[in-house]
Amino acid sequence: MTRLSHYLLPTEKQPPADAEALSHKLLVRAGMIRQVGAGLWSWLPAGWRVHQKAVQIIREEIDAIGGQEMLMPVLNPAEIWQRSGRYDAIGGELFRLKDRRGADMVLAMTHEEIVTTHIAQVVRSYRDLPQILYHFQIKERDEPRPRAGVLRTREFIMKDSYTFDRDAAGLDVGYEKHRVAYDKIFDRCGLEWYRVDSDVGMMGGTGAHEYMAPCPAGENDVALAPGYAANVEVATATAKPVQLPPALDAPAEEATPGLTTVAQVAEALGVPAGALIKAYPVIVGEDELRLVLVRGDHRVNDVKLANALGASFRPAQASEFAERIGPAGYIGPVGTDVPILLDSALDGDSYISGANKADAHLRGVKPGRDFAFTEADVRSVEVGDTVDGHEIRIEPAIEIGNIFKLGTRYSVPLGASYLDESGTAQPVWMGSYGIGPARIAAAAVEQFADEKGISWPRALSPFDVHLVGLGKPDTEEFALAERLYDELRAAGLDVVYDDRTLGPGAKFADAELLGVPLRLTIGRRTLEAGEIETQVRRGRETGSIGLEGAAQAAADLWATLP
Template identity: 65%
Template sequence: MTRLSSLLLPTERQPPADAEALSHQLMVRAGLVRQIGAGLWSWLPAGWRVHQKIVQIVREEMDAIGGQEMLMPVLLPAELWKRSGRYDTVGAELMRLRDRKDADMVLAMTHEEAVTFHVAQVVKSYRELPKVLYHFQTKERDEPRPRAGVLRTREFVMKDAYSFDRDQAGLEETYEHHRGAYARIYDRCGLEWVECRSDVGMMGGTMAHEYMAPCAAGEDDVVIAGAYSANLEIASADAQPVELPAPLDAPVRVETPGARTIEAVSSLLGIPHGAQMKSFPVVAGEDRFLLVLVRGDHQISETKLRNHLGAPWRPATEEEIRERLGPPGSLGPVGAQVDVLLDRAVRDDDGASYTTGANEEGVHLQGVRPGRDFGFTRGDVREVVLGDTVDGVPVRIEPAIEIGNIFQLGTRYSEPLGATYLDPDGKQQPVVMGCYGIGPARIAAASVEQFADERGIAWPKAIAPWDVELVSLGKAGSPEREAADALYAELQEAGIEVVYDDRDGGAGAKFADAELLGCPLRLTLGRRSLESGRLEAQGRRGQVDHEEGVPVAGAAEAVQELWATLP
């Protein structure tokens, strides 16, 4: 029985003072979630119904591709994470603790180590592969800046799946099965979404995709151009051309007193930002010093540079810069006795003519041409910007919420954790792995962000807490209330998920709560309904009033037909 007179649904007129994201505001106001501490949220009954509907959609699609559901513990021995190497590399976000026997433990943020441990014990032969194992489990993450309600938290439920194949070809086939399943999941949940190539990050492996829901609250930026999409961290595009000065036979020194920035040099010399080369001295690994060059109107992508170098990097210190190059503010590659990495957007043909620092205070060089005036290696290490193109299509950059990710892990975990099998020739081979994550809470929040209006939430039908909200405008004991009680029972008997506002109170407050909660269809039964024999019906999306309403007699069948037509 789901009556608002007894349901725990603490709606609020005002959002929390610290709520910036729309989903944070509305999910609290609608009584779906409540905060218990920084980054720690409780899902109240209506919110949990949404969460679990998403879980069921995910479960059905995972089962459809051969996934086997299991459950692994949140608390894990740290030894497994030490064997994989992640105990030391993940950093402070991994929650570490010791039990009463002084053994190191972790609260899992993902379960690669745990599931690989089990497979290493159980799987022995190629005949036992492939396998896909998954679970829905609480994850713990010591998030430094919890924010945006349920979007960035320290504890959350995630569906994480893990695939185990004989070889790379098998992994690629399984990976494609998951791509198809994820597309069906997001479509069924009613989201607007894009699939993007992404960085493998701390997970390791050789390939990754993430699934993004474009919306204003997104913390990631997605680059989209036609069929192309990628996270801004790793996106590649053709740079917008820039008009360069006439080429010179050799670099020419020019006095630039006080001009220590791209903007200042452009203003002083009357050249566009893109006609300069911006110099970034960095140290890769422990001690590899190099100078990274991008166009003056571009910025380095930290992720792309790390991936290109194959090692972590940091900006060089001022002391290191002065020792190896010259004064910061006028750095350049000509005459520099260091390795130079040139972004691919910088031209090196006969028409190339750039301005760079001269490694002297207050002096720059004009007419610099890569290759002729300095040696270099190439790399795509810049961030994509508006004006760039992919296959001739201009890019657009949109904020988005990450709602899932998948990785080709290869043998990243199977080798250190000893997950091997015997092939048909009796030779031992490492299992080849993939992993696949989805956050139901993020799907719920993204849905709120994408479809809410000024009145409240407007859920997609598949994940709404209830299909229908029935509002009674009669007081207890009135004919209207008795008719509404009977209708509520009829709708339930027909299998329609209905929440019944049977509270005493004014119509305005009831309608406001219904719009805030966002069920796809609202039915209203009052005095006019009894007089006309028809219920008032309104679709939540777009506040669409169905002028003919729904007949009171035989209402259940008519409601089902009307509900099926809703967007």
């Protein structure tokens, strides 16, 4: 029984002072979450109901593709992470500690190492494969900037599942099963979502997709065009054309005193920014200097660049490149003795670049003729670029799930192998698949809330019906509300009943803030009219149902809601 007179729902009139994301503001105001510390949140009863609604949908769909639920520990021996190579590869986000015996331990941010270790211990033959294992478990991640309520935290619950197969073809099957399951999960949760190409990142492997829920609070940008969707970290598109100056037989020097930015040089020389070459010196590994070139109207994409270089890098300081290339603000590719990586959008024959000396630039620079290079796509796509002739648009979005083809990234270092039909040892092929229930909840708030509060999709709402009783005890309307409460529950509806001794304004404000899909109100006017007032939360549409058969009528109305 859920009566607000005895339910912990500490609603607030004002959001937290530091809240920026709408979901942060409303989940706190609606009494669903409370902060413990930076990036650490408690889910209060109503919020936990939402979280667990998402968990149950996920569980049902993963079970449907053959998933076997288990549970692995958050506290892991560091030795397993050292064997996989991630103990050192992951930076400060991995919590590291020692136990009382001085043994190195980690708090798991994901569980590839542990589940692969189990497979290595128990799988012996090709007959033992394939397998799909999953769990819901707390993850720990030492985020440098926890923010946006439950969207970017240091502790969260994630569903991570893992497929284990004999070969790449088997992995493709497991991956496709999860793709279908994830599509169903987000559809059932009532979200607007995209499945986009993404970078494998610290997970490693051969391929990945992310599931994104578009909303203004999103920390990721998604590039979209008809038939195309990708995280901007990996998105590729045909660059918007740019008008280049006339070609020259050889570069010609142009005086540009004090002009060090693309905008300044473009204006002074009367050319568009895209006619310039932007030079970006980087240090690869420990001390290797390289020069990355993009169009003046483009930006270097760090993820693409790291993938193209095949190594980590950092921006070079002026003191590290001045002697070998030239002064900051005037560097370019002509005459340099460092390796050059040219973005593939620099495909014209007459650009303007730095002259590698103060107060001067070069006109008529032609890649290939005037300098040697290797080529790769290392820029971020821009609005106005095209895919198959269609202009892309870029939208912010929340990452709500991801799927990875890991291949043998973990099975080889952790010794997960099997004997094939001929008795030959082969490495197990692996996939990894994650979903954050908290992010699903936050995305739903972001996408459907209005100026009055939350508007939950029916599948995620903490309750089915919000019953508001306006009568005082010992009145006929109070007795009717009590009777309807029992009848609604008997009809199979999950009901929150506001039986508090508050005025109508306070009760209605809390109901709209909480965001249950259907509100029923019983008061004096209900009895006089012989009807019960209804309000559909999405759009706040009001109506009525008759007193006779009200519970079934409410159930029928609820079943039609999004």
